[in-house]
Amino acid sequence: MSTSEINQLKLNLIAWINQLSDVRMLAFLEGLKTSRSKDDWWDQLSTEQQNIVLRGIKDADEKNTISSEQFWKHLKDD
Numbered sequence: 001m002s003t004s005e006i007n008q009l010k011l012n013l014i015a016w017i018n019q020l021s022d023v024r025m026l027a028f029l030e031g032l033k034t035s036r037s038k039d040d041w042w043d044q045l046s047t048e049q050q051n052i053v054l055r056g057i058k059d060a061d062e063k064n065t066i067s068s069e070q071f072w073k074h075l076k077d078d
Contacts, residue, residue, distance in 0.1 A: 001009075020026055042050065059065060066074075 017026075017029065045053070
């Protein structure tokens with residue numbers, strides 16, 4: 001994304017936020033803004049946990065997945 005596209009995106013978001021009247025949405029956005037952590041959650045995972053996540057991403061990339069329906073059926077049958 002180019003610098004001009006990023007700046008346009010920011011302006012669009014500012015315009016959208018300015019027209020918001022939903023207090024819940026504004027509170028959500030404020031929470032999102034203040035919840036930023038300096039630590040990345042990835043760094044909090046053990047090496048084993050990171051490897052599990054990476055294997056899951058690899059499986060998804062390779063379309064080695066099952067549907068939610070298949071998952072729950074298999075879980076129920078076991």
